[in-house]
Amino acid sequence: MSEEDYGFDTRAIHAGAQPDPATGARATPIYQTTSFVFDDTQHAADLFALRSFGNIYTRIMNPTQAVLESKVASLEGGTAAVACASGHAAQFLVFHLLMQPGDEFVAASQLYGGSINQFNHSFKSFNWKVVWANADKPRSFEKAITKKTKAIFIESIANPGGKVTDLAAIAEIARENKIPLIVDNTLATPYLCRPFEHGADIVVHSLTKFMGGHGNSMGGVIVDGGTFNWSEQAGKYPLLSEPNASYNGMVLSETFGNIAFAIGARVLGLRDFGPAISPTNAFNILTGMETLSLRMQRHCDSTLKVAKWLNKNDAVSWVSYAGLKKDPYHKLQKRYAPKGAGAVFTFGLNGGYDMGVKVVSNVELFSHLANVGDTRSLIIHPASTTHSQLSAAQLLKAGAGPEVVRLSIGLEDPADLIADLDQAIKA
Amino acid sequence: MTKHRFDHNRYSPSYIRGILRDAKTIAIVGASANDVRPSFFVLKYLIEKGYEVYPINPSMAGKSALGREFYASLADVPVAIDMVDVFRGGDAVQGIVDEALQLSPLPKVIWMQLGVRNDEAAQKAEAKGINVVMNRCPKMEYGKHSGEWQWIGGNTGLISSKKQKLHSSGRVQSLGI
Numbered sequence: 214m215s216e217e218d219y220g221f222d223t224r225a226i227h228a229g230a231q232p233d234p235a236t237g238a239r240a241t242p243i244y245q246t247t248s249f250v251f252d253d254t255q256h257a258a259d260l261f262a263l264r265s266f267g268n269i270y271t272r273i274m275n276p277t278q279a280v281l282e283s284k285v286a287s288l289e290g291g292t293a294a295v296a297c298a299s300g301h302a303a304q305f306l307v308f309h310l311l312m313q314p315g316d317e318f319v320a321a322s323q324l325y326g327g328s329i330n331q332f333n334h335s336f337k338s339f340n341w342k343v344v345w346a347n348a349d350k351p352r353s354f355e356k357a358i359t360k361k362t363k364a365i366f367i368e369s370i371a372n373p374g375g376k377v378t379d380l381a382a383i384a385e386i387a388r389e390n391k392i393p394l395i396v397d398n399t400l401a402t403p404y405l406c407r408p409f410e411h412g413a414d415i416v417v418h419s420l421t422k423f424m425g426g427h428g429n430s431m432g433g434v435i436v437d438g439g440t441f442n443w444s445e446q447a448g449k450y451p452l453l454s455e456p457n458a459s460y461n462g463m464v465l466s467e468t469f470g471n472i473a474f475a476i477g478a479r480v481l482g483l484r485d486f487g488p489a490i491s492p493t494n495a496f497n498i499l500t501g502m503e504t505l506s507l508r509m510q511r512h513c514d515s516t517l518k519v520a521k522w523l524n525k526n527d528a529v530s531w532v533s534y535a536g537l538k539k540d541p542y543h544k545l546q547k548r549y550a551p552k553g554a555g556a557v558f559t560f561g562l563n564g565g566y567d568m569g570v571k572v573v574s575n576v577e578l579f580s581h582l583a584n585v586g587d588t589r590s591l592i593i594h595p596a597s598t599t600h601s602q603l604s605a606a607q608l609l610k611a612g613a614g615p616e617v618v619r620l621s622i623g624l625e626d627p628a629d630l631i632a633d634l635d636q637a638i639k640a
Numbered sequence: 641m642t643k644h645r646f647d648h649n650r651y652s653p654s655y656i657r658g659i660l661r662d663a664k665t666i667a668i669v670g671a672s673a674n675d676v677r678p679s680f681f682v683l684k685y686l687i688e689k690g691y692e693v694y695p696i697n698p699s700m701a702g703k704s705a706l707g708r709e710f711y712a713s714l715a716d717v718p719v720a721i722d723m724v725d726v727f728r729g730g731d732a733v734q735g736i737v738d739e740a741l742q743l744s745p746l747p748k749v750i751w752m753q754l755g756v757r758n759d760e761a762a763q764k765a766e767a768k769g770i771n772v773v774m775n776r777c778p779k780m781e782y783g784k785h786s787g788e789w790q791w792i793g794g795n796t797g798l799i800s801s802k803k804q805k806l807h808s809s810g811r812v813q814s815l816g817i
């Protein structure tokens with residue numbers, strides 16, 4: 214039976230995780246080792262030259278990590294994946310493969326604040342230029358594209374506002390302009406949305422969030438959709454389509470076909486920059502992923518309850534959650550994430566900045582911290598934390614004005630969460 | 641006997657597995673001795689997996705790589721060929737398939753590499769009862785069925801709760817047959 218015939222839950226548990234041939238261990242072992250012995254010098258040479266499959270050194274690959282990668286690739290419907298130390302590392306490795314100094318990429322301004330920082334400031338050191346577009350207006354991406362544009366970057370469900378992006382419309386623009394569409398699918402996870410089905414070419418995740426789901430391990434992943442032809446436009450993506458001096462002139466796109474991007478991220482990105490995921494973190498995230506659909510559905514169901522309650526509360530000026538029927542993103546949610554709108558959303562308090570600070574200070578059950586996608590419910594005031602490096606204008610663009618509070622709803626009883634918010638507002 | 645017309649966009653795992661299990665002799669048309677070329681990788685991999693591989697490349701005829709002698713054409717190969725792996729694209733495909741169809745006995749399989757597809761040539765071969773695979777790499781497919789593909793984070797498309805089997809060399813995993 215082909216894996217494509219198996220359902221999502223079966224794949225979440227089994228994909229990539231066949232019992233190992235040496236011990237027969239049923240759960241995936243944690244291969245807590247830095248290195249792997251060679252059979253002989255020829256074997257070592259073949260591995261280094263990428264002529265043979267096999268393990269060399271955990272900076273580049275590790276068997277526990279490989280199970281995680283294959284599983285994510287299967288759930289997303291990609292050809293291959295590469296795991297790394299964090300979501301931000303994944304983004305860095307992606308752009309390293311695509312960009313030369315002086316190149317540009319177009320990104321939605323509706324992104325996680327950390328990504329806005331990475332693109333605006335740190336990428337400048339490499340002379341990679343981000344041009345911002347408006348995710349609500351797909352045509353704005355088209356206008357921002359120049360001859361130097363190498364990619365488009367968007368989030369499927371955007372952090373912090375929980376806004377759903379019109380993936381197919383933006384994918385169409387990427388295709389017309391022969392550039393890859395990169396989608397950060399962190400807040401949706403493949404349980405809610407699979408961007409490759411809507412025309413994405415590369416998917417990235419912060420595995421730190423819902424994929425691991427327990428707030429205990431950092432991780433990131435790059436998934437290769439296998440759809441983009443890197444060698445079609447001569448010289449446009451030289452790391453992928455031209456002879457590589459560090460591999461004796463091998464051409465990645467020629468040798469590795471529809472997994473060339475994933476291979477490049479590993480054998481150039483991980484090899485030379487080094488943001489490897491630890492085997493133990495890979496194991497923790499794998500364990501979390503086995504229950505992805507159960508957790509995500511509960512996350513979504515509880516979030517809808519909390520959002521509905523807030524929507525009726527007098528202290529609340531607005532709620533931005535695509536799961537609400539009157540939300541402007543509800544139609545897009547029904548199209549791209551029909552099982553649920555995720556568990557991260559924002560709301561505004563009538564009392565503005567001070568009221569935001571008050572609620573965040575008075576909650577007992579919600580944890581005040583800078584993360585999303587935990588079993589525990591989380592609360593934050595983006596303007597003073599995750600998004601505090603942004604200008605006032607950027608804050609508004611990113612949906613993180615002074616009155617905004619962001620919630621990430623966990624797996625506790627929703628009635629308890631509502632009671633906690635109620636007492637914090639009334640306090 | 642009318643041959644079942646395959647959907648060449650999506651091969652069943654058992655179809656691919658059966659081909660890789662039953663083939664013993666494989667001719668690679670367009671094989672290279674340059675050790676950074678994909679055709680060299682495939683040549684080396686298939687030899688390591690125990691296949692009797694015959695590299696075909698007129699410019700290399702008489703020379704050898706990895707202990708295997710190159711032949712100028714399919715017709716020069718001294719044994720019956722089970723599978724012809726076409727490592728040439730574009731216009732060359734039709735001619736290679738025509739040559740393969742002149743062989744006696746006929747090959748059982750014509751396999752066109754990843755990126756290579758010629759439906760007309762495929763139909764000709766299928767009409768003679770030959771199984772055809774297009775736009776796939778036998779190294780990648782063997783890797784998916786042996787589990788090695790998973791080592792590099794690849795989506796194998798396969799699930800099993802059976803213990804994986806080690807290749808007799810101990811070095812690489814086998815198809816488990």
Ligand SMILES: Cc1ncc(COP(=O)(O)O)c(C=O)c1O
Nearest residue numbers: 299300301325372399419421432
């Ligand atoms: C949507 C999104 N993308 C990327 C990241 C960055 O991931 P990490 O913290 O694992 O580097 C985050 C983290 O909050 C995120 O929410």
